[in-house]
Amino acid sequence: MPNYIFGNISGVNEGDSFVNREALRNAEIHLAPVAGIDGNPRVGATSIVLNGGYVDDLDLGDEIIYTGHGGNDANTNTQISDQSWDATGNKALLVSEMHGLPVRVTRGHKHKSPFSPSSGYEYGGLYSVVEHFQDRGVNGFLICRYRLIKQSPLSPKKIDIKKQLPKGNEEIKRTPTTILKIVRDTILSQSIKQHYDYTCQVCKIRISVREIGYAEAAHIKPLGLPHNGSDTPENIICLCPNHHVMFDKGIFTIADDFKLIGLNGSLIVKDGHNIDLKNLAYHRDNIFNQ
């Protein structure tokens, strides 16, 4: 029975090379001999290998859009049927996302990206799974996709700061962490939050400190590749943190008449806020996890 280790492997550094999958396995970076995703739905996914198996993968270095497994014909490297969120590796990656587990990423020479090695395999470090969504792949079948973000760019720079520290703080200890969630704000999301006075459009809760409200702007069609949602009021709603997580993870979605699907009730929409129904349709099709 394999031993599932999450996070860094002692003695292996980012950029280390491995001649083949067996060497990767011996180093305990990726134990599965063939599968791209290592792990299971009970513990989560410990690691993935990108090696050109899926034409829909997209690698920006610090950010990866990764395709789950299933429905792919290994001989022709073509998608021949739908993928499922309940397939072992796909569900394992979902567990890693929901629980905030670090995933080791390795790139093989067959993976088409400027970050791939010219031969063998190269260990690329730890990533967080921050999003999952479904899509139609270039061959027309449903595919399960994940957005992974590299952990290290988020670590503080290593600098010699001992001299400037106040007494009693001679040492700075950093606890190794995984990114579970990054909530970002844009100039336009500010205006929508203000329009609703920082009150959740789903449950009306208004979280505040000294009357100063706290809410989060959720983009209905997500920003960034491959969604390319717009940062416009027509694509933004104002939610409390709980409903933001639930909306982004596809636990509920919104019908064209603003009735909630997956939750009771309706989205509260105030005058002056025009939501683009095409964005709601995108969320229902791609983000809502049925």
Added chain:
Amino acid sequence: MPNYIFGNISGVNEGDSFVNREALRNAEIHLAPVAGIDGNPRVGATSIVLNGGYVDDLDLGDEIIYTGHGGNDANTNTQISDQSWDATGNKALLVSEMHGLPVRVTRGHKHKSPFSPSSGYEYGGLYSVVEHFQDRGVNGFLICRYRLIKQSPLSPKKIDIKKQLPKGNEEIKRTPTTILKIVRDTILSQSIKQHYDYTCQVCKIRISVREIGYAEAAHIKPLGLPHNGSDTPENIICLCPNHHVMFDKGIFTIADDFKLIGLNGSLIVKDGHNIDLKNLAYHRDNIFNQ
């Protein structure tokens, strides 16, 4: 009446130098002629200047512990009375934190840090206010403190990725964003979340996708300087995103008998989870915003 501009100023780059406060003002980086915090409780804080005014400031470059204003004797640079969260600049920074506004940071030559210029002022870029807390300064009086985190290390690296993009994605557009919140996870926080089956210890909500639970681990005494809370089960509780925000922002706290203060009810504590009461006392004294 001053015009409040948030975010970058066109034509001014990180690292740009200014001979004096007037030059900073003319460049629209920091409009207030003397005050360290520019802005007001209505719009938030647009910018701060660090110039050695407060002995409790701590500058790690990408991360700054900044002291609010008030109670400081300018002649002796000594704290002579308590600070207040309702003081103009302090409340403005609180607004920036709660609403997720970007804050321009400038360092002066009197500010003691390896990041300060040898003369005049240097623009240091955009930061997010991610935390506020109260503390006793080195002179024994209450001070209002803020943790600011630099935005740029969180931006993706600029790389030439056009060649590898699939058709129809020739251009990658990035929307300028502010970090509103980063939720991190540690190995130990995993075990506490698992112990509670990803159920909030305050409201019992369990957010899930395909039965996979989502919860957040809150450190009672925060990690990192100056708190130096430990990453141990005795310092961690399992919360839903709403109660996590409310706990971290000091909207409620917990008594030694686990009764909630600022909210109705009691913290649910399961057998096998021993919370260190010293950490609860720290949260009541330093994080709870009365």
